[in-house]
Amino acid sequence: MRCHLAWVDLAGQYINCTQEYAALCGQSVESMTGLYVNELHSCQSLSLLDSAFSTARKEGHADLQLALFDAHTLYDCRLLWMEVAQHFVLYIERAVKQPLLYEQLLSATNDTPVPLFKVALNAQISSAIKSGKQVALLKLGLERFQWIQDSLGDVASEVIVEEVASRLLSTLREGDILFRVNDDAFVIQLSNLDEAESAVSIAHRLIQQLSYGIRIDQRELHLTASVGVALAPLQASDAAGLLGAASQALKALQNSETSGVRLYDPLRQRKAMSINDLAQLIEPDYHSIELAYRPVYGARSHRIEAAQLVPLLRGVPCVGDEEHLLTQLLEGGDSGWHTYLSWIFNQLEAPLQQLSQHKGFQGVVVRIPPYVLELPSFMEFMTTRLTLSECVRNNVLLEVAAVETRDHEGILFDLEALGFGIVLGGLTDYLPPMQQLKELEPRLLKLDAALVQAMEADVKQRYQLEKLADMAADLGISLAADGVQSAGQRMQLSHQGVEYMQGDYFGSLLSIDLLFEQLLLENI
Secondary structure, eight states: OOOEEEEEETTSBEEEEOHHHHHHTTOOHHHHTTOBGGGTSOHHHHHHHHHHHHHHHHHSEEEEEEOOSSSSOOEEEEEEEETTTTEEEEEEEEOOSSOOOOBOOOSOOTTSOOOHHHHHHHHHHHHHHHHTOEEEEEEEEESSHHHHHHHHOHHHHHHHHHHHHHHHHHHSOTTOEEEEEETTEEEEEEEEESSHHHHHHHHHHHHHHTTSOEEETTEEEOOOEEEEEEEETTTOSSHHHHHHHHHHHHHHHHHTTOOEEEEOOTTOOOOOOOHHHHHHHHSOOGGGEEEEEEEEEETTTOSEEEEEEEEEETTEEOSGGGTHHHHHHTOSSHHHHHHHHHHHHHHHHHHHHHHTTSTTOOOEEEEOOHHHHTOTTHHHIIIIIOOOOHHHHHHEEEEEEGGGGTTOHHHHHHHHHTTOEEEEEOTTTOOOOHHHHHHHOOSEEEEOHHHHHHTTTOHHHHHHHHHHHHHHHHHTOEEEEOOOOSHHHHHHHHHTTOOEEOSGGGOSOBOHHHHHHHHHHHTO
16 A cells, blocks of 8 residues: 655654645645644654654664544554664555445446435535535546456455555545445545546546555556546536546546546547647746656566656656657757756756665666757767766666667767766667677666567567577676566566566556655565
8 A cells, every 4th residue: 555755853853755745734845844743743643653753763663553634534654764864754554444345336227226326426516516616526447457357366356456445545535435336447436626636636646556566476466547537516417427427538548548537528629729838839848847757677676676767748758659749849959958958867866865775776767869869069068068966977877779879889988987877778670789788888778668569479579589688698788678568578578588677567657756655665
């Protein structure tokens, strides 16, 4: 189950926390920093916390259960003492003895009365209309669940469903209700909302909650989910209409063969683009760029050992076929990319300071597009105009296309001399000579996602994979694979000697806070 995290110094002062933890305190992350625990929690909780702080310093950790934020909700708490950093890490999860699963029929038939679910929901909608609030219905569908049932059986599938329900409940607010409607779908009822954005935000958090692997029978499974969102009275006037709208939103999302969150749109058409929107597409707008991280798992350790940086432009990952979106945003010569790279490295400074403290974490992979590497001023910018700390240089792996070794070998050597590690991707299109790889000594050779997807059905691609694996083994260079989407691919790649893997099979993209949480939980 996902936990909410906070960092506390020896004086009992909050020095950092996740956004979710701050929300439980009724604060923002910024306002939490610098506050003391005795300013936020009840006297009863403080006495237990004081004792836990003392125990943690002696034994390394302390466990307790308390009503940390209100008198009605209990939290399981663990306090870890970080000797090296001289601070505590407090992580909590809502105490749930047994998942609250409602087995209910949500659609009436000619032979049965309208279910109580709809009666209660209609009453909620009527109350919302009077108070000027909104009621939201979220329909969440698990993907690849049929494969899980076929592979592991019904008993294991039920264990997984209960774990999913427990994780979802840990994210919901008091008063929100979770319903299980069939094997692979849940309905979540949210009340007392002011706007649609609140429901969409909760839906995103529910998906993030499922991004962590579930271990069962010595196997680790990674689930993905899609969520359709609808609100009443904004988009529907009664329970039947609200359920139908949420179902349509989920179905539209699944038909598009993408996962994520979709808000029901009755018109099914996009709004006209305004002049401001057009201007943002032309001019670089860093407020519209977010940074996410795709975990890179070790095939032997079954842990996160690195992370791939993924820029998101208005929620769209700028990788693969969508990388051109970033190019469009930063058109305008060298200066646009220089500004962008400076911004990227500046954003990585603080996270890398913390990530480097995790044992076994090897760094963040940052892709440099070919057209950036070819800029005449690129190396001059990297060597003289870009000021980076040693931590950033030692923990950033620059990924470039393998074909770039033909014309830019000298640049790659210069980047290594600056302290960066080199990752060569796109090995299916071009294979550098053995002697060149021996001299360059890249940290990783990365198999292209297209090769990973084709290897199961194409004999030539499997032969190419074997050839690359043998070459990497001969050179003593680690081999990584991108685009892993199934347990079969993971097993086959592992047998071929691939040491690192990333892809949708291992879960969705993570925010930096979620990456910190996952690394911390893996070390417990």
